[in-house]
Amino acid sequence: MPLKQLILNGFKSFADKTTINYDSGITGIVGPNGSGKSNITEAIRWVMGESSAKSLRGAKMKDIIFAGSQSRPPLNKAEVSLVFDNHDRKLNFNNDQVTVTRKILRSGDNEYLINNQSVRLKDIRNLFMDVGLSHDSLAIISQGRVDQILNSQAQERRSIFEEAAGVLHFKQQKETALKQLEQTNNNLIRINDLVKELE
Numbered sequence: 001m002p003l004k005q006l007i008l009n010g011f012k013s014f015a016d017k018t019t020i021n022y023d024s025g026i027t028g029i030v031g032p033n034g035s036g037k038s039n040i041t042e043a044i045r046w047v048m049g050e051s052s053a054k055s056l057r058g059a060k061m062k063d064i065i066f067a068g069s070q071s072r073p074p075l076n077k078a079e080v081s082l083v084f085d086n087h088d089r090k091l092n093f094n095n096d097q098v099t100v101t102r103k104i105l106r107s108g109d110n111e112y113l114i115n116n117q118s119v120r121l122k123d124i125r126n127l128f129m130d131v132g133l134s135h136d137s138l139a140i141i142s143q144g145r146v147d148q149i150l151n152s153q154a155q156e157r158r159s160i161f162e163e164a165a166g167v168l169h170f171k172q173q174k175e176t177a178l179k180q181l182e183q184t185n186n187n188l189i190r191i192n193d194l195v196k197e198l199e
């Protein structure tokens with residue numbers, strides 16, 4: 001499921017619609033300081049479900065919308081799409097191409113789409129988690145992340161390997177199932193109490 005295209009529109013310094021094509025092999029993006037290289041990886045993380053404005057170097061999520069410059073006014077909307085080649089059907093969709101889109105308005109409202117169909121943030125996260133990826137994934141190594149990994153605690157490092165092995169998704173499913181079991185047990189206790197009261 002190679003990434004074929006990244007389309008940015010109104011995201012941070014990308015006020016105009018910008019399409020980046022990823023051909024086979026390595027794609028390098030070069031530019032002077034402050035030209036928007038990091039903004040590109042942040043855009044990818046954002047579509048993949050990043051919900052922390054701080055990790056995108058903002059105070060609020062709507063800070064990622066183009067804030068205006070000397071020559072042009074701010075925009076009211078940011079939109080980013082990731083286009084994947086899905087001939088190998090690694091992404092759980094029966095389409096040769098899968099497009100994942102996220103939009104945000106100045107009001108703070110977000111919209112998530114897969115192949116132009118409205119979905120929940122959870123669906124996007126699950127889509128990527130099924131292939132061992134997440135917005136926090138080590139497939140994307142931002143500045144300072146190498147130091148962070150080298151200085152991390154054993155438990156933290158373990159989760160890195162779990163994610164790479166694709167275990168994280170099952171771990172989260174297990175946690176959800178355990179919570180449901182606990183809830184069911186509590187309900188059973190309550191029903192037993194009621195039955196006893198009625199006897």
Ligand code: ATP
Nearest residue numbers: 012013033034035036037038039063064065066067
């Ligand atoms: P470096 O090589 O120094 O790491 P870079 O090429 O990675 O730089 P970025 O950090 O991606 O550059 O881009 C920073 C630029 O993005 C700054 O000029 C900043 O003003 C601009 N920028 C960030 N958020 C917005 C926004 N919401 N609207 C407009 N411009 C923004």
